[in-house]
Amino acid sequence: MVLDWSVWVVAAPVAYALRLEAGVVDVLRDITLYTVAAGVLKAVVIVRSQHSDRSWHRVGLRDMLPLLALVLLVAVVESAVAWSAAPVFIPRSVPLIEALLAAGGLAGLRFAARIYYEERGVRPGVDTDVSDAPQRVLVVGAGDAGTLIAREMLRHPEHGRRPVGFLDDDPAKASKSFLGIRVLGTVDDLAPVVESSEADEVLIAMPSASGGQVRRVVEAARTAGVQHRIIPGLFDLASGRVTASEIREVDLEDLLRREPVRLDRGPIAAYLSGQTVLVTGAGGSIGSEIVRQVAAVGPACLVLLGRGENSVFEIDRELGRTHPGIDRHAVVCDVRDGDSLQDVFERFRPDVVFHAAAHKHVPLMEANPAQAIFNNVGGTRNVVTLALAHGVSRVVNVSTDKAVNPTNVMGASKRVAELVVSDAARQCAEGQAVMSVRFGNVLGSRGSVVPFFREQIRRGGPVTVTHADMVRYFMTIPEASQLVLQAGAIACNGQVYVLDMGDPVRIVDLARDLILLSGYTPDEDIQIVFTGTRPGEKLFEELLTAEDGVEPSPHPKLFVARQPAPPDLENELDTLFSVARVGSPEDIRAALGRLVPTYRPAQTLEAVVSGGDGASAAQVEA
Numbered sequence: 104m105v106l107d108w109s110v111w112v113v114a115a116p117v118a119y120a121l122r123l124e125a126g127v128v129d130v131l132r133d134i135t136l137y138t139v140a141a142g143v144l145k146a147v148v149i150v151r152s153q154h155s156d157r158s159w160h161r162v163g164l165r166d167m168l169p170l171l172a173l174v175l176l177v178a179v180v181e182s183a184v185a186w187s188a189a190p191v192f193i194p195r196s197v198p199l200i201e202a203l204l205a206a207g208g209l210a211g212l213r214f215a216a217r218i219y220y221e222e223r224g225v226r227p228g229v230d231t232d233v234s235d236a237p238q239r240v241l242v243v244g245a246g247d248a249g250t251l252i253a254r255e256m257l258r259h260p261e262h263g264r265r266p267v268g269f270l271d272d273d274p275a276k277a278s279k280s281f282l283g284i285r286v287l288g289t290v291d292d293l294a295p296v297v298e299s300s301e302a303d304e305v306l307i308a309m310p311s312a313s314g315g316q317v318r319r320v321v322e323a324a325r326t327a328g329v330q331h332r333i334i335p336g337l338f339d340l341a342s343g344r345v346t347a348s349e350i351r352e353v354d355l356e357d358l359l360r361r362e363p364v365r366l367d368r369g370p371i372a373a374y375l376s377g378q379t380v381l382v383t384g385a386g387g388s389i390g391s392e393i394v395r396q397v398a399a400v401g402p403a404c405l406v407l408l409g410r411g412e413n414s415v416f417e418i419d420r421e422l423g424r425t426h427p428g429i430d431r432h433a434v435v436c437d438v439r440d441g442d443s444l445q446d447v448f449e450r451f452r453p454d455v456v457f458h459a460a461a462h463k464h465v466p467l468m469e470a471n472p473a474q475a476i477f478n479n480v481g482g483t484r485n486v487v488t489l490a491l492a493h494g495v496s497r498v499v500n501v502s503t504d505k506a507v508n509p510t511n512v513m514g515a516s517k518r519v520a521e522l523v524v525s526d527a528a529r530q531c532a533e534g535q536a537v538m539s540v541r542f543g544n545v546l547g548s549r550g551s552v553v554p555f556f557r558e559q560i561r562r563g564g565p566v567t568v569t570h571a572d573m574v575r576y577f578m579t580i581p582e583a584s585q586l587v588l589q590a591g592a593i594a595c596n597g598q599v600y601v602l603d604m605g606d607p608v609r610i611v612d613l614a615r616d617l618i619l620l621s622g623y624t625p626d627e628d629i630q631i632v633f634t635g636t637r638p639g640e641k642l643f644e645e646l647l648t649a650e651d652g653v654e655p656s657p658h659p660k661l662f663v664a665r666q667p668a669p670p671d672l673e674n675e676l677d678t679l680f681s682v683a684r685v686g687s688p689e690d691i692r693a694a695l696g697r698l699v700p701t702y703r704p705a706q707t708l709e710a711v712v713s714g715g716d717g718a719s720a721a722q723v724e725a
Contacts, residue, residue: 386414
């Protein structure tokens with residue numbers, strides 16, 4: 104406050120001197136009276152505004168605007184006095200000159216303090232050993248995210264990183280400076296720039312970059328022998344902030360990025376805000392992310408239903424931390440138990456249901472086909488039947504690409520679950536809609552290929568892949584979950600929505616990328632072994648069957664597959680459940696074949712039981 108007041112007060116006699124030059128000596132009395140009177144006014148303004156309490160080491164343009172407004176306010180008062188018949192001689196231009204001097208002086212104080220803290224690596228109240236040399240960071244990407252993260256590193260030297268230059272492929276940015284840091288070249292120049300700038304680390308600051316672009320930087324950094332890190336992608340930066348604490352290692356998801364999915368959040372919020380939402384399988388990978396996405400739009404009540412008490416407990420506890428104001432209820436219940444499920448619907452009267460509870464592991468369901476029928480088919484029938492009976496407005500069933508031309512029990516059971524939903528659509532009352540959403544493999548989901556590969560790499564290999572040509576479609580968990588919510592917003596009754604999964608990825612390429620990201624060289628440090636296809640596996644998964652066809656939806660990343668249910672579905676389902684209760688696995692597969700004509704079992708149960716421990720990449724995907 105003293106510094107602010109002193110600079111502002113000194114601006115008055117300096118303004119007189121600039122205006123009158125040699126004549127200033129003749130009006131020293133007037134200058135003194137003006138300076139004292141204005142000084143009192145400025146002291147009151149400084150104390151009342153409390154602007155001096157704002158941190159100087161983080162000052163920015165937003166902090167300067169209210170400060171300039173205060174200076175302008177005082178100048179207006181002084182000008183009013185100058186234009187009146189004041190007993191003190193005040194040239195009419197003096198308040199304006201004084202305001203310009205004061206604005207420059209007050210701003211200069213703050214920015215000088217910020218530069219001092221950033222250059223010295225010190226912040227008030229933070230113990231920092233300035234003798235430790237910070238990591239020299241070369242930032243790839245001089246766009247908004249790159250400049251924001253560079254500014255954050257300058258503001259937070261305690262994180263031990265200092266930007267030494269930018270790389271950017273945009274010709275318009277070549278050789279330009281941002282925050283006083285120059286663009287030193289393009290990504291192709293990474294190796295020589297690392298050497299000339301003595302960079303210790305390459306930071307990828309391109310949240311909307313494709314997986315190919317990220318891979319290009321990673322490979323260049325590996326060639327240059329320098330560490331590489333990344334800031335989160337667009338899904339993780341939903342808050343709009345980029346901070347130094349969010350810098351992390353490059354992960355597989357970064358290498359598989361596609362064009363970001365643009366969600367129409369208005370309709371999603373419109374049908375979920377203020378509603379009671381029930382999520383089955385709420386503790387699973389997809390179910391828990393659906394819960395997080397729903398919580399973000401402000402439902403009146405969230406019912407977290409799942410069979411595994413630990414997973415339900417964990418997501419309930421997480422919501423308690425992140426959204427403490429939401430009314431939520433953790434319910435341990437099996438969707439196969441119709442009576443318990445009915446009690447849940449009667450207690451909570453949900454408006455919207457997301458059905459994500461399912462058995463998903465292909466080889467386990469091959470060995471236990473009856474459980475796939477009871478859970479995936481029976482559980483779905485229980486959910487949609489109770490939802491219709493209790494006036495639920497929307498039901499979204501989460502399905503899989505393995506339901507298309509299925510070669511395994513899990514995929515066939517999910518195809519029958521889609522038929523159950525389509526059949527329920529014929530029974531919907533006005534204002535009700537039930538639908539299915541079909542997508543492929545989800546990166547990082549429980550039991551999926553990425554954790555499996557990482558465990559094999561941790562053990563020193565080998566990494567097992569079934570076939571060199573095996574490919575799969577992949578999405579991230581947030582991407583898949585948000586598109587499930589988007590399908591619910593469209594809400595066309597009885598339809599099967601197919602998510603645009605982009606291009607398929609070869610599993611062997613996935614394995615190589617993970618080995619490289621773990622710091623090893625494929626086929627040298629960690630071997631890749633091909634074990635042969637396993638029961639129920641295909642070399643590729645389809646998202647549509649030829650007979651389904653595809654139609655566009657209002658969202659560019661969602662398509663519609665027509666799939667009417669057979670008229671005698673209920674009788675066929677009764678037969679299927681009867682066979683599942685007492686029949687052999689072969690009888691169950693035969694019953695599934697009658698319901699799903701495109702189902703072609705790949706191998707026999709004996710082949711499943713006799714399989715070894717060489718678990719493959721594709722078989723553990725769901």
